[in-house]
Amino acid sequence: MEPKVNSKMKKFLLVMNCIFLAIGNCGGPLISRLYFIKGGKRIWLSSWLQTSAWPIILIPLAISYFNRCKSQGKISTTVENNNNNDNNNNTKFILMTPRIFIAAVGMGILSGIDNYLSAYGVAKLPVSTSALLIASQLAFTAGFAFLLVKQKFSAYSINSIYLLTLGAVVLALHAKSDRPKGESKKEYILGFVLTLGAAALYGLILPLFELLYKKAKQTITYTLVLEIQAVYCFFATVVCTIGMIINKDFQAMSREAKAFELGEGRYYIVIVWSAIIWQCFFLGAIGVVYSSSSLVSAILITVLLPVTEVLAVIFYGEKFTAEKGVSLALSMWGFISYFYGDIKASKKTENQSTDD
Numbered sequence: 638m639e640p641k642v643n644s645k646m647k648k649f650l651l652v653m654n655c656i657f658l659a660i661g662n663c664g665g666p667l668i669s670r671l672y673f674i675k676g677g678k679r680i681w682l683s684s685w686l687q688t689s690a691w692p693i694i695l696i697p698l699a700i701s702y703f704n705r706c707k708s709q710g711k712i713s714t715t716v717e718n719n720n721n722n723d724n725n726n727n728t729k730f731i732l733m734t735p736r737i738f739i740a741a742v743g744m745g746i747l748s749g750i751d752n753y754l755s756a757y758g759v760a761k762l763p764v765s766t767s768a769l770l771i772a773s774q775l776a777f778t779a780g781f782a783f784l785l786v787k788q789k790f791s792a793y794s795i796n797s798i799y800l801l802t803l804g805a806v807v808l809a810l811h812a813k814s815d816r817p818k819g820e821s822k823k824e825y826i827l828g829f830v831l832t833l834g835a836a837a838l839y840g841l842i843l844p845l846f847e848l849l850y851k852k853a854k855q856t857i858t859y860t861l862v863l864e865i866q867a868v869y870c871f872f873a874t875v876v877c878t879i880g881m882i883i884n885k886d887f888q889a890m891s892r893e894a895k896a897f898e899l900g901e902g903r904y905y906i907v908i909v910w911s912a913i914i915w916q917c918f919f920l921g922a923i924g925v926v927y928s929s930s931s932l933v934s935a936i937l938i939t940v941l942l943p944v945t946e947v948l949a950v951i952f953y954g955e956k957f958t959a960e961k962g963v964s965l966a967l968s969m970w971g972f973i974s975y976f977y978g979d980i981k982a983s984k985k986t987e988n989q990s991t992d993d
Contacts, residue, residue, distance in 0.1 A: 653924070660914060669683055677893060681886050683911075687919070690912035693916055694870070732860060732864055744846065745876075748876075752876075754834050755835035772938065774835075788932055793981070797978070800967050801968055804965075843922065847926050940971065
């Protein structure tokens with residue numbers, strides 16, 4: 638069995654997962670919007686791309702398995718030399734139990750639905766508006782985390798949630814003038830509602846992962862987290878694949894590629910990179926839950942909202958209004974507030990350990 642990672646390694650994994658989350662959270666909506674702006678119309682395809690790159694996870698899983706085999710082989714050799722027993726290498730190929738597998742399947746199905754809801758919002762709303770609504774999942778995550786995993790709130794974390802939510806509300810003040818040209822009012826409102834639904838659903842999924850880790854009844858290693866991620870993304874992809882088959886999206890891809898404004902070759906480049914960047918998001922989000930908590934993952938997703946806004950201004954010419962400037966300031970304030978409180982809590986814990 639792979640040993641549980643120590644505190645230093647967990648901090649390293651937290652930093653790495655924060656980087657993955659930043660790449661996916663900022664790049665995912667932008668590249669998905671690029672697909673729709675330049676002529677893409679397949680919402681199920683866009684939702685499918687969010688998790689279809691799950692086979693990438695098999696690479697670190699394979700490396701981890703061979704390392705465990707090597708380590709187990711050395712242990713077996715030592716036992717043989719000491720006890721003169723014939724021990725076989727009994728390294729487990731899969732670490733997760735059936736119970737964890739079933740839970741991952743269920744959350745994967747929920748994620749497949751969530752993928753479609755968020756993809757619809759990206760298709761019908763500007764990046765600034767859809768990012769704003771997705772960031773509102775912080776409030777849902779905080780609520781579900783309190784109910785499911787008994788998340789404790791300090792004055793600093795409450796202040797952080799308040800500031801980040803306030804930043805999102807301020808940003809919403811300019812949403813009325815954001816309806817894209819040619820988009821009907823009905824489609825815009827539906828996109829608005831479904832994106833908010835995606836935020837609520839993902840606000841439930843993050844605490845469910847944290848609850849799974851706590852109730853797993855086995856050592857939670859990063860390899861096990863990757864296995865859960867692979868199963869989770871696979872079944873989310875299955876849900877979206879069924880939607881694509883029903884909607885005949887696979888047959889339409891070649892026609893859509895030929896009509897794509899950037900050219901047929903770049904159509905497939907956008908498709909491939911969209912899948913890779915979105916996989917970074919899911920790997921990072923779930924990794925942060927493992928390394929810290931679901932609330933930290935939600936806060937990072939929210940604090941990255943202004944970055945997405947700025948990138949939308951740069952790449953798509955969206956206006957950087959006064960509301961966006963205020964939102965950026967409030968989000969950074971909230972981010973600093975949370976981590977200042979986290980540092981103070983860590984120092985207090987260390988001092989108490991030293992006194993004991």
